[in-house]
Amino acid sequence: MYSHGSESLIKQARDIQEAELKKFYRRLAKLLQGKELGHEAMDSLQRLHLILSATKFTRTLPAELQKGLLPLLSSPVEQLQLLSSAVLRETLPLSGEELNYTQEDVLQLNSHTAALLLSQAGSRADLSSLCAQLLRSLESRQSDGPTHSLMQTLPILNTIITHSPECLTEDHLTLLSKKIVDWLRYASITQGGGASSGGFFTGPRSRQPVPTAELDGTVSGDFFTVLCVGQGFTDDQWMNVYSFSMLRHWLLTYHSVPSGSTIADAANRPQLSFSLSHSHSFSNDDRSEVDGSVVSMVSATSSSSRLLPPKERLREKAFQYCLRLIEQSDRKALKRTDTELQKACLVEAVCILDCVCVEDTSLVYRTFPCVKALFGRLSSDLTFARVLLPIAQFYLNHGEMAAVDCESVWKLVFGRFPAELFNSPFLAHELLRFLRLNLESLQLRVPEYTRSFPNLLKFLAWDSPAVVDDFVDLLPSLVTAETAVELLHTMLDLPCLSATLLLQLRSTCSPISEPGGRGLLSLDAFRSASLRGLFLYLLRTEAGSGDTIDRLSTLHELLAEAADWPRVVQCAQTVPVLLHIFFSAVVMIADEKLSAHLILVMLERSSLLLNIPTYIKEIHRVFSCHLLRLCKLRPSLVVDQSHELLEFAGTTANVYSKDEIYTHVVWALGEYLSVSSDSRCSVRLITSCFEALEAVLFEITSSAPPPGAACPVPRVITTLMSALAKLASRSHDLIPRVSLFLSKLRTVTRGGSVAWCTDEEDLVAIVMRGEELWSLLKTPGVAQSVLTPPPHVTTPQWHRDTNLSMPLQLRTLTSLTHTQ
Amino acid sequence: MVRCFLIHTVCPVSALSAGESRLLFSRVFGPDEGVLTEQHRGLGPEERRLLRREKTAVVARQVRSAVSLSREASGRPPVEAVPGEEALALQEAGSGAVRLRAGDPFPEEMSALWLAVQSLGFTLVCEPHENLPLAEGTLRNLTRHCLEHLHMLGPGSEVLLRSDRVDALLSRLLPHGQLLFLNHRFAQSLEKEVAAYMAK
Numbered sequence A: 001m002y003s004h005g006s007e008s009l010i011k012q013a014r015d016i017q018e019a020e021l022k023k024f025y026r027r028l029a030k031l032l033q034g035k036e037l038g039h040e041a042m043d044s045l046q047r048l049h050l051i052l053s054a055t056k057f058t059r060t061l062p063a064e065l066q067k068g069l070l071p072l073l074s075s076p077v078e079q080l081q082l083l084s085s086a087v088l089r090e091t092l093p094l095s096g097e098e099l100n101y102t103q104e105d106v107l108q109l110n111s112h113t114a115a116l117l118l119s120q121a122g123s124r125a126d127l128s129s130l131c132a133q134l135l136r137s138l139e140s141r142q143s144d145g146p147t148h149s150l151m152q153t154l155p156i157l158n159t160i161i162t163h164s165p166e167c168l169t170e171d172h173l174t175l176l177s178k179k180i181v182d183w184l185r186y187a188s189i190t191q192g193g194g195a196s197s198g199g200f201f202t203g204p205r206s207r208q209p210v211p212t213a214e215l216d217g218t219v220s221g222d223f224f225t226v227l228c229v230g231q232g233f234t235d236d237q238w239m240n241v242y243s244f245s246m247l248r249h250w251l252l253t254y255h256s257v258p259s260g261s262t263i264a265d266a267a268n269r270p271q272l273s274f275s276l277s278h279s280h281s282f283s284n285d286d287r288s289e290v291d292g293s294v295v296s297m298v299s300a301t302s303s304s305s306r307l308l309p310p311k312e313r314l315r316e317k318a319f320q321y322c323l324r325l326i327e328q329s330d331r332k333a334l335k336r337t338d339t340e341l342q343k344a345c346l347v348e349a350v351c352i353l354d355c356v357c358v359e360d361t362s363l364v365y366r367t368f369p370c371v372k373a374l375f376g377r378l379s380s381d382l383t384f385a386r387v388l389l390p391i392a393q394f395y396l397n398h399g400e401m402a403a404v405d406c407e408s409v410w411k412l413v414f415g416r417f418p419a420e421l422f423n424s425p426f427l428a429h430e431l432l433r434f435l436r437l438n439l440e441s442l443q444l445r446v447p448e449y450t451r452s453f454p455n456l457l458k459f460l461a462w463d464s465p466a467v468v469d470d471f472v473d474l475l476p477s478l479v480t481a482e483t484a485v486e487l488l489h490t491m492l493d494l495p496c497l498s499a500t501l502l503l504q505l506r507s508t509c510s511p512i513s514e515p516g517g518r519g520l521l522s523l524d525a526f527r528s529a530s531l532r533g534l535f536l537y538l539l540r541t542e543a544g545s546g547d548t549i550d551r552l553s554t555l556h557e558l559l560a561e562a563a564d565w566p567r568v569v570q571c572a573q574t575v576p577v578l579l580h581i582f583f584s585a586v587v588m589i590a591d592e593k594l595s596a597h598l599i600l601v602m603l604e605r606s607s608l609l610l611n612i613p614t615y616i617k618e619i620h621r622v623f624s625c626h627l628l629r630l631c632k633l634r635p636s637l638v639v640d641q642s643h644e645l646l647e648f649a650g651t652t653a654n655v656y657s658k659d660e661i662y663t664h665v666v667w668a669l670g671e672y673l674s675v676s677s678d679s680r681c682s683v684r685l686i687t688s689c690f691e692a693l694e695a696v697l698f699e700i701t702s703s704a705p706p707p708g709a710a711c712p713v714p715r716v717i718t719t720l721m722s723a724l725a726k727l728a729s730r731s732h733d734l735i736p737r738v739s740l741f742l743s744k745l746r747t748v749t750r751g752g753s754v755a756w757c758t759d760e761e762d763l764v765a766i767v768m769r770g771e772e773l774w775s776l777l778k779t780p781g782v783a784q785s786v787l788t789p790p791p792h793v794t795t796p797q798w799h800r801d802t803n804l805s806m807p808l809q810l811r812t813l814t815s816l817t818h819t820q
Numbered sequence B: 001m002v003r004c005f006l007i008h009t010v011c012p013v014s015a016l017s018a019g020e021s022r023l024l025f026s027r028v029f030g031p032d033e034g035v036l037t038e039q040h041r042g043l044g045p046e047e048r049r050l051l052r053r054e055k056t057a058v059v060a061r062q063v064r065s066a067v068s069l070s071r072e073a074s075g076r077p078p079v080e081a082v083p084g085e086e087a088l089a090l091q092e093a094g095s096g097a098v099r100l101r102a103g104d105p106f107p108e109e110m111s112a113l114w115l116a117v118q119s120l121g122f123t124l125v126c127e128p129h130e131n132l133p134l135a136e137g138t139l140r141n142l143t144r145h146c147l148e149h150l151h152m153l154g155p156g157s158e159v160l161l162r163s164d165r166v167d168a169l170l171s172r173l174l175p176h177g178q179l180l181f182l183n184h185r186f187a188q189s190l191e192k193e194v195a196a197y198m199a200k
Helices: A004-015 A018-033 A039-053 A063-074 A078-089 A104-108 A111-120 A124-139 A147-151 A153-163 A170-185 A235-254 A263-276 A303-307 A310-328 A336-359 A361-378 A382-398 A407-420 A425-437 A439-445 A453-462 A464-478 A484-492 A494-509 A521-527 A529-538 A552-558 A560-564 A566-589 A592-605 A613-633 A636-640 A642-649 A653-657 A659-672 A683-702 A714-730 A732-750 A760-777 A780-787 A802-817 B045-074 B086-092 B132-149 B163-173 B184-199
Strands: B002-009 B023-028 B094-100 B110-117 B120-126
Touching: A004 A039, A018 A039, A018 A063, A039 A078, A039 B163, A063 A078, A063 A111, A078 A111, A078 B163, A111 A124, A111 A153, A111 B163, A124 A153, A124 A170, A147 A153, A147 A235, A153 A235, A170 A235, A170 A310, A235 A310, A235 A336, A310 A336, A310 A361, A336 A361, A336 A382, A336 B132, A336 B184, A361 A382, A382 A407, A382 A425, A382 A439, A382 B132, A407 A425, A407 A453, A425 A439, A425 A453, A425 A464, A425 B094, A425 B110, A425 B132, A439 A464, A453 A464, A453 A484, A453 A494, A453 A566, A464 A566, A464 B045, A464 B094, A484 A494, A484 A566, A484 A592, A494 A521, A494 A529, A494 A560, A494 A566, A521 A529, A521 A552, A521 A560, A529 A552, A552 A560, A560 A566, A566 A592, A566 A613, A566 B045, A592 A613, A592 A636, A592 A642, A592 A659, A613 A636, A613 A659, A636 A642, A636 A659, A642 A659, A642 A683, A653 A659, A659 A683, A659 A714, A683 A714, A683 A732, A714 A732, A714 A760, A714 A780, A732 A760, A732 A780, A760 A780, B002 B045, B002 B132, B023 B045, B023 B163, B045 B094, B045 B110, B045 B120, B086 B110, B086 B132, B110 B132, B120 B132, B132 B163, B132 B184, B163 B184
Parallel strands: none
Antiparallel strands: B002 B023, B002 B120, B094 B110, B110 B120
């Protein structure tokens, strides 16, 4: 597809020399002067476009070439219009030669010139005058004018109001509201393009106009919509399509609730009372006076609508249009593309209904029965999942007001969708966006939300790169005090969930026994009755049935072969990031008990993780960081959990397999196991901690590391030494023991290399630290204040401290009163 | 509204570094948003064009990254379709949506829908309130027409040399970035016009 040819073309275009380029410009300018522009001119224009668009730096065209291009914009040959517009868009307009926005021949404004005008618009004023022109031409349009210029009016206006809604004035808004009402509701209901029901032999006089049809072939019985078909279409039927296509955006821009209204909207309000006295139904271009004789089911209920001001009328007609679309979508379309269109129309209709109900809450009572019926119709069919999301939004916005029970909706959104559709990328994108946009509302009104994280995380487990960004925003809201521990376990096992989802899909697709194939151990385990429970726990849909399972290590063994599956690896890469977010969120709401529980979980899980090479290391790093953070916030935790922490710190194997966490645990013990952190800290506790750490330090510095393990990380050794020194400074009879060890260490290392440290520099660093600590401990009093500083040193109070504040005050007063 | 439509590479290109993507076609719709914001008021048209190009390059890179991760995860071998097998290529094409955060690179949050056919990606950047099912359908339709009318499954470079055809297609099916609710009859009518243009 993308070949060397294309690459070299681009290279040529970028690297073209000045001289050759100038020659090319001159030749092209000459060609454009000719009467007829043939293939050579077209090809040259194409080349010019390629040259201009190949680089990000803008090339300016010589004046004569630009002057030659401008007339092409209104050439009768579309290709020339297109090429000149494309070329001019890629270059700068000549100053003074910019297209005049008040040209009178705007009636002939073709789509491509309009595109150029839009891209060259330099200010809001330019856009405003373009709008004014378009609407002038719309108003004064002859019925036999060019159709294309009419049809592109709405798209151009829509793109302008996206960026600058104030470009339309009051009058414009009124005019357009009326026109849109006409196109939406009163488009002709007969087929255009001269279609007739007559056969070959019928003459022109007996040609009956043929009514439009529905998508299932039956004759339309109500007003024309985008879901009506015919052999050909009339202009106003085309405008029906364009109007509906921009309707939602129009309503969102100009019909929003006062608190979020745009400038035009705010200005619109006083006009309404004024316009009520000018009954708009008397104006000429309002076709509702000539309402067709066709019985319209939807519109029969709103006979009084012609007395409404334009804005309200548009709202009412939009409402009717949507109800009709919903009814039409129930029909079985004959073509597959039309079925897809019906789904898109349902999404749009429900969104527009939501919009108008937000604007006028009295419409909720008229709308809800319809939406409820639609929900009932679609809720059991997962192929309509993307339609059910706007319905859920509607329920969320208006369900409370209408006192409707929304439980079945949430069961679907938080239950079935994540469990069964986790692998559809668009649904995941839309559902997660729905959650993000409505976070506050959901947390308030939908208790199922925070309990549904095992299900929601399936999206993350399946396609981490695509949705991790959404979860960065959503995760904090899923962290609650009751479920925090379970959430932590679930997140640590996310790669396992990823593997399980793959197995689940594989299990449904492939046959029970693959003939001669390499059967997956994990797949067999997934299917076996005895082990299935382990996997089913991971696949659970709701939190609350236990923090984790006992046989987690069995599960990890069964999934060992999944450690190099790409999806599992991608998932594992996102877990550390999300864990940081988890901890940052949990720290805000965790009390003493929960913090203690989390520390224990971290210690326990540090050896209970799926064996993916860098995964374990990364998780350890995250744990270390947050373990420390929790201890810093609540130093008494260390005394509280001293038993478990000591058990961890006293296990020599941990030095080799979990050096990062080990270092931090030891540091925390050294720092916070003191009376100043918690008054329950006894001498006996300090001594037993000391002895445990001392034993480990002896062991790792007296012999070579066990077979298969690398030398202990130097930082572990220095941290152990520092911790011992700190503990000794709090219980002075331990000082001789430390000093003895440190001097022994110095002696041993003087003899040359040691078995437990291979690097010369590291050894020097260790010995130096040992010497510093040894000399510090020679004066116990100093050692105590350095190694166990009182709180007022570690948390300085500045002006609140009586010792510091006096000198500061004096100094300030002196500098203020001294006049030099 | 659709902000832009891009055709870009999603395979490694020798002249570029690993994560980068070569833009073969890029069309930004509507007025330049820089003109109307305080931030960029002082920029001239040249700088605004540069900014526009940089933004589309950012989108292309992000989609490229999403495509390669998605392909890596699915582990399926790529299907090599030949000219004439456009329908197959489209069926086998990977698809997805990338969330572009506010500020990265557009001022508001956007959704970039992508369709990856072999070495090329077709991307539609939509505003978040847009009807995404409709956008997805439109993207598929546009891609099918591009593959057919520009013979993109073959080794040619028509997408570069006949970019006016893509513009013609866009002016009918996505005029100025407006997504259209087209049933098969309306679509047929527009496609006839497109075919007439391509035949010239």
